[in-house]
């Protein structure tokens with residue numbers, strides 16, 4: 001959990017992660033370069049490389065976009081999410097190389113600067129069939145570069161989380177632009193239906209996992225009915241396992257009620273790092289721990305332990321006839337709230 | 352739900368719990384397998400590359416008569432051949448995306464020794480010129496003959512740049528290549544109409560105005576689109592030329 005401006009922190013898990021990423025990419029790129037000349041002895045090496053790197057970047061983008069929703073659907077995908085940032089940076093590198101090859105191959109050695117040529121040789125924006133598909137690629141590339149350049153937590157802290165998150169939602173715009181780039185470019189020259197089917201299936205997959213993940217979240221987000229005083233019933237005390245939380249959706253917010261050491265505390269269930277699902281986290285070493293990247297918060301005040309500065313809104317709890325109730329009106333982030341003792345629990349009596 | 356023995360693992364912890372490790376291992380294997388299958392499938396589904404070549408590193412000398420019209424080309428006598436096969440005509444282009452850098456005024460109609468490299472596809476040949484110098488040699492007057500009209504036709508095809516299509520680029524035509532073809536034609540490479548004949552073979556007709564002048568700037572907007580155009584087809588030994596007014600170009 002780094003919000004300070006440390007350089008990239010390495011650990012064994014990140015090295016394994018990157019090794020797997022490079023192995024998969026190597027399999028694709030080396031395989032592509034080895035197999036294509038066997039399938040077609042007339043291959044043009046430069047063009048082949050352009051296609052290999054462009055398609056590698058596009059395919060990797062499908063993986064990047066799938067991980068978030070897959071993690072929401074099945075938590076066991078989480079180790080893939082942990083270091084997703086490196087995937088984005090590698091993707092950006094592949095895309096830059098592809099664009100550089102395309103620019104050199106198709107636009108250099110002429111009577112204009114290649115970049116100028118890229119934007120003036122085909123201005124047929126009014127036509128679908130003739131559309132300058134390269135512009136869509138260039139737009140996507142600009143987004144990918146911006147995202148890769150700001151992917152470090154340094155920027156997350158400095159741009160503030162909401163700006164950073166909005167910026168990184170740009171990946172969906174990049175994906176849409178790239179579907180256009182491929183559909184109006186490569187697919188118009190390479191008319192094999194299998195290629196078109198591949199692009200369509202890819203888009204349906206991305207849409208599908210997002211819809212399934214969103215559906216599950218919405219199902220979990222059915223607003224709890226409030227009592228006359230505005231408080232909301234969460235569950236029976238016994239339903240919250242030790243060191244874990246129950247989540248209610250109330251007042252337009254997800255609230256996580258954690259049980260630990262015979263006590264209960266309520267916090268916003270949205271991690272300050274990247275909106276991770278804190279309600280699926282655990283108490284580790286006495287701290288609420290986010291399942292995504294492991295940011296931690298004190299359960300009784302919502303503040304991250306020193307030297308970290310993230311703070312979550314906290315909520316008041318009450319016990320009414322053995323059931324837990326929460327007041328959905330948040331306290332300002334970081335406000336200490338006296339934990340609610342669980343009757344009969346050892347720590348509860350002590351508190 | 353309290354009995355659920357679910358593992359809790361955050362990425363930075365050095366040891367992954369066993370069930371998570373098994374699951375992630377399967378996902379990784381799946382991804383590697385997908386990478387291998389796609390490395391085969393993606394190139395397999397692309398349109399085959401043309402059998403065409405550019406030997407741009409292999410610069411040689413050629414001797415012949417330099418003719419400026421309808422496009423700059425070199426007329427080379429074929430030893431031992433007469434009549435329709437007496438000459439080969441090599442269209443001249445420059446290095447890069449340009450027309451030939453030659454002093455045409457000084458050299459046109461003269462015998463020259465020319466340095467360049469070959470670009471060829473389906474028996475049609477282009478020369479990418481590095482330089483040329485005049486030679487002292489008698490000229491066969493037939494080399495300068497104007498060609499034979501084959502009549503007027505309405506043709507459907509695609510405007511390509513002759514240099515890329517005949518071998519410099521593969522693919523050297525269609526949508527992905529459009530930007531390049533525009534750059535080449537704007538740079539002085541002769542445009543050509545690529546048509547498919549009744550037997551499905553590619554025919555390449557050099558495209559010029561009815562008076563034989565260049566139309567490069569006037570066809571740029573039509574490059575790589577399916578078009579139809581009417582004009583006179585002229586055979587110049589092994590070259591086909593389409594003399595047509597670009598104003599008659601129609602997208603189909």
Ligand code: HEM
Nearest residue numbers: 051054055057058095099102134137138140141182186527
């Ligand atoms: C300035 C930016 C870009 C330019 C000028 C550009 C140019 C091109 C060109 C000319 C082609 C056709 C290549 C051919 O088949 O001959 C192409 C194909 C492609 N590009 Fe780009 N591109 C750019 C950015 C991107 C980016 C950012 C991505 C993905 C992250 C991308 C992915 C692809 C893919 C997947 C193909 C199809 C490859 C295939 O046929 O297998 N491009 N691009």
Ligand code: FES
Nearest residue numbers: 271273274276290
């Ligand atoms: S730690 Fe990254 S989202 Fe919570």
